[in-house]
Amino acid sequence: MLNRLLNKFQHLGAITLHSFRRLGRGFLFLLEVLASCGSMFVRPSLLIKQLYSVGVQTLIIIVVAGLFVGMVMALQSYYALVDFGAEDSVGVMVALSLLRELGPVVTALLFAGRAGSALTAEIGLMKATEQLSGMEMMAVNPMQRIVAPRFLAGVISMPLLATIFSAVGVFGAYIVAVELLGLDSGAFWSQSQDKVDLYMDIYNGIIKSIVFGIVVAWIAVFEGYDCMPTSEGLGQATTRTVVHSSLAILFLDFVLTALMFTK
């Protein structure tokens, strides 16, 4: 009995040590990536290529998701607010929800699923096929040529995608609220303009999405670079990217919201 209990504790200790060791390795990796980002000024073409692959190719899912999220929110808000005769506030409610929370969070979750997992798989496969080793032996630093451009592209793309998500979401809400439900267009826009604050809502939302961009891109490139170079290791790494990124996004969203929106 005592032995079994001790074994459990030992197992728990081993998992904790492994997790902290990995976290430490991840932080050192991040420092190395940040130190390698300067090379992008020498070869901007690498960054531009990744911006297309990471950012532009994620655009469709972001636009479609943003449109439907905005439309659904407008419907739900309308049904809740119409009982109080406050249906004219649908626009502002949707805009604030999108700019403060849903824009950055849903974009980051979608980004982790679409681009994050692709980044991990791509870097992991390069590791498994010895392409990274090959670059090292050609005296080319893969941190500068492979990891840094992908990391920076993720960080730059995220706030842009989140902004597009929110803008398309507001447009989707406009279609439902004004065109379908017949609310007044002037009230929709003027209330939104009146209640949405540039610093409090828009800037804070952008700050959130930048933080999410750093975290998702970091996790994605680290998992790819650190994965076991086997098909099983690669599968586990892509899964970890999506799971860890999603949890980190939701946790950080709570922390940032608590810091940003205190009264």
Next chain:
Amino acid sequence: MSDILIKIRDLHFSRGDRKVFDGLSLDIPRRGVTAIMGPSGTGKTTLLKLIGGQLKPDQGTIEVDGLDVQQLSTNELFALRRRMGMLFQSGALLTDLSVFENVAYPLREHTRLNESMIRYLVLLKLNAVGLRGAADLMPAELSGGMSRRVALARAIALDPMMIMYDEPFTGQDPISMGVLVALISELNSALDICSIIVSHDVPDTLSISDQVYIISTGKVVGSGSPDELKDSKSEWTHQFIHGDSDGPVPFHYPARPILNDLYGS
């Protein structure tokens, strides 16, 4: 200039609890083909990675062209690697670049040559491996043997002082094998450099080697010219060179007597 290009002394290296090298020492001459042979899992590829500075030994020294690889800064190590070529078992071609761009890659990274000069050099290197006509193909369109030849063209792009070949003959059909054997031998003679072949393919490797080291259990267990090894009195070397199924390396993995296993005891 010393005739010895690579000097390894008292090398110890472990992976987890497993000792890969346990006091390995060997010298590799500046010119000619040196083969490093041994059974699977003896750390032949690990040795190449240690020479290239991709791994750090637990103990001992590795000197390449008079430089202690472990003591070099990152910049110095990269400067040394520019004078090394390495052919990976898989080829390790960059899959998003064409054959031409793969060979041009080290030239673009490390030289300021203009485009016409790069084109000239790349086509010459590809011609040397017989794949000038495949310049526009992508790596996915190449066979295994062709991939290795392209990787070989890339490895010689910067005219290195040495080339390391990691299992160049594994999984090749007889024609590809013949092509690779001839290429390695001819390139070594033409460029007058040091070639290190890591392989367990005995006949083909011995046919082009000037010197051979056989490693096992973390140490050198046999060395000399191919002829000397063929006539070696060492039972171990004899078993490896002639591919005997039983000998110092037993056919059976250590186990209890079979009757005990079949009927219990």
